[in-house]
Amino acid sequence: MLWLDLGNTRLKYWLTDDIGQIVSHDAKQHLQAPTELLMGLTDRFERYAPDFIGISSVLGDKLNAQVSDTLSRLNIPFAFVDVDAAHPLMSSAYDATQLGCDRWLQMLGAVDKKKRQCIIGCGTAVTIDLIDHATHLGGYIFPNIYLQRESLFSGTKQITISNGTFDSITQGVNTQDAVHRGILLSIVGAVNEISNRHPNFELIMTGGDANMIAQHVNRPVRIRNDLLLNGLARYFDESKPKI
Numbered sequence: 001m002l003w004l005d006l007g008n009t010r011l012k013y014w015l016t017d018d019i020g021q022i023v024s025h026d027a028k029q030h031l032q033a034p035t036e037l038l039m040g041l042t043d044r045f046e047r048y049a050p051d052f053i054g055i056s057s058v059l060g061d062k063l064n065a066q067v068s069d070t071l072s073r074l075n076i077p078f079a080f081v082d083v084d085a086a087h088p089l090m091s092s093a094y095d096a097t098q099l100g101c102d103r104w105l106q107m108l109g110a111v112d113k114k115k116r117q118c119i120i121g122c123g124t125a126v127t128i129d130l131i132d133h134a135t136h137l138g139g140y141i142f143p144n145i146y147l148q149r150e151s152l153f154s155g156t157k158q159i160t161i162s163n164g165t166f167d168s169i170t171q172g173v174n175t176q177d178a179v180h181r182g183i184l185l186s187i188v189g190a191v192n193e194i195s196n197r198h199p200n201f202e203l204i205m206t207g208g209d210a211n212m213i214a215q216h217v218n219r220p221v222r223i224r225n226d227l228l229l230n231g232l233a234r235y236f237d238e239s240k241p242k243i
């Protein structure tokens with residue numbers, strides 16, 4: 001199988017064998033040109049001759065149509081994930097026509113009907129979603145730390161910071177530290193607030209910035225970077241067109 005995750009910043013793929021083991025995977029910046037990037041990867045994909053391609057995309061209809069065109073040339077059946085608010089593994093109170101399928105798949109990949117879970121996605125956007133015994137209650141969306149820094153940079157005259165590290169939430173005494181620490185606190189503070197409001201929900205984090213954020217959270221956090229892939233596998237296990 002070939003699994004594709006078309007995100008806002010990066011394209012990720014996983015090639016798996018018959019027993020679901022990952023034989024190849026990568027993540028590449030697509031610079032808003034995912035079809036060109038895909039085109040460059042088709043040789044690699046063809047070499048593995050997957051029998052199906054399952055796709056998570058948050059790129060919207062226009063880019064998805066281009067992706068479909070590109071993949072059609074491979075002569076391998078493929079399908080995009082459609083969010084299903086009444087999926088047998090998890091129901092959702094969220095407007096299914098709007099819910100990003102990456103968010104939904106991360107939840108589907110984690111959901112456990114015996115638990116209360118809080119899924120925190122740390123990608124281009126930071127998302128926090130609450131699941132109570134396999135019912136998605138809803139959630140929150142934040143710009144990630146880099147988007148926040150860009151918006152401060154572009155919306156102010158005296159803040160000219162465009163680099164530096166996010167490593168502390170202690171108050172800063174210069175602009176560089178105040179910006180980085182303030183931004184990190186906005187995310188960590190939100191996670192801690194959710195954690196306080198929902199003490200019985202297990203905190204699960206995924207995505208590139210998960211470790212950086214988790215370090216400052218005042219309760220144990222489980223880091224799981226397999227959630228989206230696991231969600232894709234669970235989804236297509238239920239709904240894969242019979243071929």
Ligand SMILES: Nc1ncnc2c1ncn2[C@@H]1O[C@H](COP(=O)(O)OP(=O)(O)OP(=O)(O)O)[C@@H](O)[C@H]1O
Nearest residue numbers: 006007008009010122123124125144146207208209
């Ligand atoms: N090699 C890398 N390239 C880009 N970002 C990375 C890399 N390693 C870690 N990161 C961190 O991962 C974060 C992005 O997380 P993630 O990979 O989950 O999302 P993304 O793929 O960039 O976003 P999206 O899924 O929306 O395309 C970045 O903010 C960055 O700090």
Ligand SMILES: CC(C)(CO)[C@@H](O)C(=O)NCCC(=O)O
Nearest residue numbers: 058098099100101102103125141
């Ligand atoms: C929130 C992001 C950007 C996270 O990648 C994505 O899931 C998305 O574009 N979602 C659409 C909006 C929503 O989920 O309500």
Ligand SMILES: [K+]
Nearest residue numbers: 008058059060
């Ligand atoms: K947008």
